[in-house]
Amino acid sequence: MRILLTLLVKEFKQIFRNRLMLPIIFVVPVVQMILLTYAASLEMKGISMAVVDQDFSQASRLLVSRFEGSPFFEISLTTSNYQEAVRELTRDRVDVILHMPREFEKRLYSEQETDLQLVVNAINSTEAGLINSYCTQIVNDFNGQIRAEWFGLDGAGRITNLEIIPRYWYNSLLDYKIYMFSGILVIIVTLIGMLLTALNLVREKEMGTTEQINVTPLRKYQFIIAKLIPFMVIALFELAFGLVIGRLLFGLPMVGSIGLLFLFTCIYLLVVLGIGLFLSTISNTQQQLMFVAFFFMITFILMSGVFTPAESMPRWAQKINLINPVAYFMKVIRMILLKGSEFRDISREFYSLGIYAMVILTLAITNYRKTT
Amino acid sequence: MSRFFGFVKKEFQHIFRDVRTLVILFGLPIVMIILFGFVVTTEIKDVEVGIWDRSMDQASIKATQKIFSSGYFVPAGYLQNEEEIGELFRGGRARVVVVFEEGFERGLQRENRAAIQLITDASDANTAQLSLTYLQGVLMTYFRSMNMEMEIPWSVDMKSRMFYNEEMKGVYMFVPGLMALILMLISALMTSVTITREKEFGTMELLLASPLKPREIILGKVTPYVLLSFVNALTIIVLGFLVFGVPVLGSIWLLMLECMLYITLALSLGVLISTSMKTQQMAMFIGMLGLMLPTILLSGFIFPIDNMPRVLQWFSAIMPARWFIVVVKNIMLKGTGFAFIWKETLIMLGMTLFFILASVKRFKIRLN
Numbered sequence: 081m082r083i084l085l086t087l088l089v090k091e092f093k094q095i096f097r098n099r100l101m102l103p104i105i106f107v108v109p110v111v112q113m114i115l116l117t118y119a120a121s122l123e124m125k126g127i128s129m130a131v132v133d134q135d136f137s138q139a140s141r142l143l144v145s146r147f148e149g150s151p152f153f154e155i156s157l158t159t160s161n162y163q164e165a166v167r168e169l170t171r172d173r174v175d176v177i178l179h180m181p182r183e184f185e186k187r188l189y190s191e192q193e194t195d196l197q198l199v200v201n202a203i204n205s206t207e208a209g210l211i212n213s214y215c216t217q218i219v220n221d222f223n224g225q226i227r228a229e230w231f232g233l234d235g236a237g238r239i240t241n242l243e244i245i246p247r248y249w250y251n252s253l254l255d256y257k258i259y260m261f262s263g264i265l266v267i268i269v270t271l272i273g274m275l276l277t278a279l280n281l282v283r284e285k286e287m288g289t290t291e292q293i294n295v296t297p298l299r300k301y302q303f304i305i306a307k308l309i310p311f312m313v314i315a316l317f318e319l320a321f322g323l324v325i326g327r328l329l330f331g332l333p334m335v336g337s338i339g340l341l342f343l344f345t346c347i348y349l350l351v352v353l354g355i356g357l358f359l360s361t362i363s364n365t366q367q368q369l370m371f372v373a374f375f376f377m378i379t380f381i382l383m384s385g386v387f388t389p390a391e392s393m394p395r396w397a398q399k400i401n402l403i404n405p406v407a408y409f410m411k412v413i414r415m416i417l418l419k420g421s422e423f424r425d426i427s428r429e430f431y432s433l434g435i436y437a438m439v440i441l442t443l444a445i446t447n448y449r450k451t452t
Numbered sequence: 453m454s455r456f457f458g459f460v461k462k463e464f465q466h467i468f469r470d471v472r473t474l475v476i477l478f479g480l481p482i483v484m485i486i487l488f489g490f491v492v493t494t495e496i497k498d499v500e501v502g503i504w505d506r507s508m509d510q511a512s513i514k515a516t517q518k519i520f521s522s523g524y525f526v527p528a529g530y531l532q533n534e535e536e537i538g539e540l541f542r543g544g545r546a547r548v549v550v551v552f553e554e555g556f557e558r559g560l561q562r563e564n565r566a567a568i569q570l571i572t573d574a575s576d577a578n579t580a581q582l583s584l585t586y587l588q589g590v591l592m593t594y595f596r597s598m599n600m601e602m603e604i605p606w607s608v609d610m611k612s613r614m615f616y617n618e619e620m621k622g623v624y625m626f627v628p629g630l631m632a633l634i635l636m637l638i639s640a641l642m643t644s645v646t647i648t649r650e651k652e653f654g655t656m657e658l659l660l661a662s663p664l665k666p667r668e669i670i671l672g673k674v675t676p677y678v679l680l681s682f683v684n685a686l687t688i689i690v691l692g693f694l695v696f697g698v699p700v701l702g703s704i705w706l707l708m709l710e711c712m713l714y715i716t717l718a719l720s721l722g723v724l725i726s727t728s729m730k731t732q733q734m735a736m737f738i739g740m741l742g743l744m745l746p747t748i749l750l751s752g753f754i755f756p757i758d759n760m761p762r763v764l765q766w767f768s769a770i771m772p773a774r775w776f777i778v779v780v781k782n783i784m785l786k787g788t789g790f791a792f793i794w795k796e797t798l799i800m801l802g803m804t805l806f807f808i809l810a811s812v813k814r815f816k817i818r819l820n
Contacts, residue, residue: 100734108741119749119764126758169615170786172778195609202614203785204625207756212612213585219610243567244591246584248574249541256577275740279733363472366732367645371476374637374740375483382487387754389547389579392497394490411544418575421542 087306130157130165130174137185263386265322273315277356282369335420351405354440361447380406459672488626500528502546511557518594541573627692628780629753632773639718641739647726648735674719701787714776720807727814747773
């Protein structure tokens with residue numbers, strides 16, 4: 081026990097002696113949390129639109145005024161030249177073109193139906209889909225208006241009125257930031273836990289100081305525990321730090337038990353540190369390690385459902401997610417913080433990670449050799 | 453000259469000796485493009501929906517069937533009371549609960565009005581909203597088809613055209629971003645780490661004491677990575693085309709030239725980083741946190757720049773990847789020529805010159 085304590089003191093000293101360490105623990109995460117939470121927004125606003133009006137009629141103007149009134153659209157160009165609008169689209173100056181051809185109004189009267197063309201820049205398919213559905217909504221409203229006002233046809237009177245009432249639980253303002261923030265917190269805790277541990281161990285290996293440790297009477301487990309505990313403490317601290325920042329800056333709700341969250345994080349960190357330890361046993365240089373770690377991290381994070389719902393992923397991806405620790409934590413942190421889930425709600429994830437921790441730590445420790 | 457080639461050959465051997473890194477270097481683009489093509493989609497699929505049917509009549513049962521036959525939703529269970537909704541949400545077993553009010557069918561037939569409540573777990577605001585839109589769509593279509601066969605007169609019929617991406621594939625968006633990311637990773641990160649490594653181990657002194665000129669040392673260090681990056685860029689383009697049908701509409705030569713420019717830019721950035729770093733660990737952290745994450749998040753790779761707060765939009769202007777992505781999108785997906793991208797090209801050129809000058813200034817021949 082005394083040996084372990086001395087070792088721990090030495091490790092902490094060594095970590096904090098590194099001048100880069102304090103910025104990595106304090107500054108970098110804060111910058112990331114703030115920057116990324118604001119950057120990673122999928123909310124749409126200010127869609128810039130070009131209007132090509134070749135009709136100049138009452139109907140076309142009324143339709144355009146509908147778009148002007150919408151908070152989603154900004155009309156940045158009004159022209160009668162379609163080619164000009166397309167050029168602007170190609171230059172990325174506008175996102176969508178609304179094109180009302182000649183005889184737009186005339187056909188509405190004579191044929192009771194008229195065409196309207198919408199051209200969307202669809203390179204970003206998500207954005208394009210949203211733009212299209214906003215436009216559809218506005219045109220539908222417009223149709224209802226002209227039917228009622230111009231032709232005296234009251235749409236509502238004849239049609240059975242089905243009322244669909246949406247309710248948004250846990251987040252009635254549909255604030256995307258708190259969701260994103262909790263995801264970024266997971267990334268930071270994982271990054272610190274996995275990367276710092278692994279880099280620290282490989283650095284000793286690369287520098288040859290591991291050999292010096294190996295010739296001392298230290299036991300393997302003592303050495304490993306002394307290496308893991310400091311990073312576990314740092315990662316847990318990082319979580320607490322992040323929660324405070326989230327609370328202060330973004331009003332991050334903490335509906336569930338914080339104790340439970342920390343308990344779960346401990347189990348999760350065992351897995352993450354275990355992976356870090358394992359990666360360090362199979363790498364010889366920091367460069368090698370960095371690439372292997374980067375590869376795993378980015379795959380794990382993208383598959384964990386940080387931006388996109390994990391259950392909408394294909395079956396094979398969900399199978400892979402069974403061995404993706406980040407996916408478990410990503411799910412649980414949001415469940416506890418945002419929805420107030422209790423232990424029985426997350427017990428499956430808890431036990432799965434527990435088993436995972438045992439497997440990966442055993443694997444890493446057996447793979448770690450005192451003799452080279 | 454042969455001295456220089458000897459040095460480059462040595463650098464190549466350094467890289468090829470390390471099979472594991474090599475596998476990852478070449479495997480990374482493949483794995484990433486598959487992930488982005490198949491896994492990271494914002495489409496809604498298999499959303500779990502719970503049903504609380506308080507009326508259990510024909511209309512509500514029929515509507516439930518419609519929901520689950522739409523292909524977007526899977527059943528998460530049938531509830532009996534309100535408490536169960538919270539339980540289902542807290543356990544993460546459903547995203548939406550559909551509540552049919554009591555006497556649903558009677559209301560529809562006699563009073564011409566009935567209500568359905570859609571309760572969502574909005575902790576994930578975007579998915580919640582998307583699922584709701586889809587559900588509303590399914591329900592409205594069904595009830596409209598049931599209630600009125602008549603056609604609606606006097607209407608504006610909107611026809612949408614999806615330019616540059618007719619089938620609305622998500623991967624169109626990711627291929628340019630992926631190129632920017634991977635080229636940055638290999639060029640900037642790898643070079644900065646290799647050069648710092650020589651410094652950390654003291655072998656840089658040996659190199660500097662050799663008859664090689666400092667210029668030759670740096671050039672020799674970066675040459676292998678130019679080739680590696682180029683192979684990776686090609687892999688992404690070919691895979692994107694073969695697996696997902698992402699076209700190259702514009703000139704492939706122009707695309708290659710722009711890739712070359714971006715690679716040079718990234719390499720000079722890598723060299724600049726290495727001139728101010730003492731240890732590999734430092735170079736890595738600066739690279740990872742200062743380069744990778746901003747490249748992913750602020751370059752318009754995943755999240756549109758237009759939606760960001762003003763300050764972040766300014767930040768994104770100093771991301772080399774941002775300009776490269778615009779260029780790649782223009783050439784590959786829009787098929788435009790140089791006339792449309794000269795501004796972005798100039799910006800990248802300017803950045804490259806700046807990085808090269810700055811690193812020449814900072815590069816120290818003597819170590820102390």
